[in-house]
Amino acid sequence: MENNRHCQFYYYQIYGLTLRTNQPLASLVPTSENAPVDVEVEITGETQLELLPLALTADYFYDWQIETKTDGAYIHLWYHSNYGTLDFEINPSGNRFR
Numbered sequence: 161m162e163n164n165r166h167c168q169f170y171y172y173q174i175y176g177l178t179l180r181t182n183q184p185l186a187s188l189v190p191t192s193e194n195a196p197v198d199v200e201v202e203i204t205g206e207t208q209l210e211l212l213p214l215a216l217t218a219d220y221f222y223d224w225q226i227e228t229k230t231d232g233a234y235i236h237l238w239y240h241s242n243y244g245t246l247d248f249e250i251n252p253s254g255n256r257f258r
Contacts, residue, residue, distance in 0.1 A: 171195060202258040 172179045172188035177198040179188070227234045232252030239246040249258045 169193065171197075198255065200256045202256070204258065 167182050170181045170184050171191050171193045172181070172185060173191040173195065174188055178191060178195040179185075179199050179201055180197045181201040181203060183203040222237065222239045224235060224237045227236050227249075234252060235248075235250040237248040237250070239248075250256070251258075
C-alpha cells in the first residue's frame with residue numbers, strides 16, 4: 161500500500177492491533193491515524209464489502225498455497241462460495257494482507 165500515495169487510508173483497532181486499510185470496514189470502530197500500524201490490509205476488486213454476509217451460510221470451500229518470491233514465502237488463501245471469491249495474500253513477515 162505504501163506505493164500508492166494518493167490512496168485514502170482508514171485506521172481501526174481490534175484485539176489490540178491497529179489496522180490500516182485502503183477501504184472502509186463498516187463493522188470496525190475507527191482509531192487515530194497516528195497510532196502505530198500493526199497490520200496493513202489492502203482490499204482489491206469491485207465487490208462492495210457491505211454486501212458480503214458476516215458469516216458464509218452457503219456451501220463454500222477454501223484452498224491455500226505457499227508462493228516463494230524474491231523477498232520470501234507468501235501464503236496465498238482462497239475462499240470460494242455462492243457469494244464469490246475472497247483472495248488473500250499474506251507477506252512473509254505476516255503484517256500485510258492483500
